[in-house]
Amino acid sequence: MLIPYAKAGSTVQIKTGDWKAFMPLVTAEKCIKCGICQNFCPEGIMGKAGLVPDIDYDYCKGCSICANECPVKCIDMKRVED
């Protein structure tokens, strides 16, 4: 008998960022540290608001919301090669 159970907190081990097709790249010099990308990121992996984004690529799904919302367009989405 197989029961589909998992120990709580299993996503600490299981990195869920490997299915992204595009990855966000930040040009730090252009960043105005407004915090909009950090607030809009649905995964909460852009680091602390008020600082230049520090992206945790292990969990970034590549949704592009940060790049779309950035007022100074300092985030580019780059195709991830397999």
Place this chain on the structure above:
Amino acid sequence: MVVVTKEGARALGDVAVNCSVEVCACYPITPTTHLTEELAKQYADGKIPQYITVESEFSALSALVGASATGTRTLTTTGGQGLLLMHEVLHSAAGMRLPIVMVVGNRAVSSPLNIWNDEQDTISQRDTGWIQIYCKSNQDAADSLPQAFRIAETVMLPVMVCIDGHFLTHNVEQIDIADKHHVDKFLPKFRHPLPLDPENPVSVGVYANPTHYQMFREDLMNDLNESKKVIKEVGEEWGKITGREYGLVNAYKCKDAERIIVGLGSVMDNAISVVDELREKGEKVGALHLRIYRPFPAEELRELLAGKKVAVLERNISLGAAAPVYVDIFEALNVHNGHSKEHAAVISSFYGGLGGRGIKRSDIKGIFEKIKSKNPVKEWVCSKPVATNA
């Protein structure tokens, strides 16, 4: 043993208490409203520890998924549209291997709206991974409910106990209800191997990617097929306690029969009485009640029906295709797996009696007459044009 004279649906409330049900969550729907009412009353009287009032059948079964995962004995009841609304959760409950038991009062499905009996609702749920027990009388139902819990908790799969709406649920008759101390011995306390527990947190029914998903489904399929052995053993053990033994099928005078009607539900009690009548006239006929429809008892049917003229009588259809029970039986008898071709049976399909249109003794006699021919028949039963006000 206590013999009571009670309505079928209400009697099952007493049986549920004897089974030490711990959590109920029900949303009332005809034809099992009286069982819902009875379970709520037993809760109010302190005989069932928890009763969750919910806003829909979807929520009823969802609540029991959570309750069952903590390791409690759970029961719900529904029928017709209510069962259809549960469809998604039916798959989940079986996939999570939760031994939830449900009493279904079989009811026709919309549209047109109809509250009367046929078996379309449960037959439409045959692929969900639930074990399905069909009862031909209220005595069958009262005996099958404790067995359902025992089977469910042994093989860790959910079980539906299907009773014909109105024909059984609203039928007042004498029912022999097993005593609580007998049931207690038969039905030990349920222990979940890995219960939900805040001290040792787990996620239930988690995501499985393409690498793992099919492995779970293959395992579920295998365990459901293997459960036939447990269902048989449990039925035999129940026979030792009460004198009424149960198996995967109830074969009535089938051994030397040339013509056999196979079907499920209360209509088979009618078929059995027709068999008695025709036997007195010297006709070699038999009746076979398909008690367990899922897992499908293909081997038993192959053994009992080989070389005979068979009529499959069912009160459900598959729109745009042949009737489902007929298809299953046809497959069981024609895919030989080493069996010789001479055992092949002539299998006819009769479907109808939908939405409460009763299949009478005369209809059953007509079916026995029709399958005398060498060629199989495929047709509606009880089909009659009704004047419309067009």
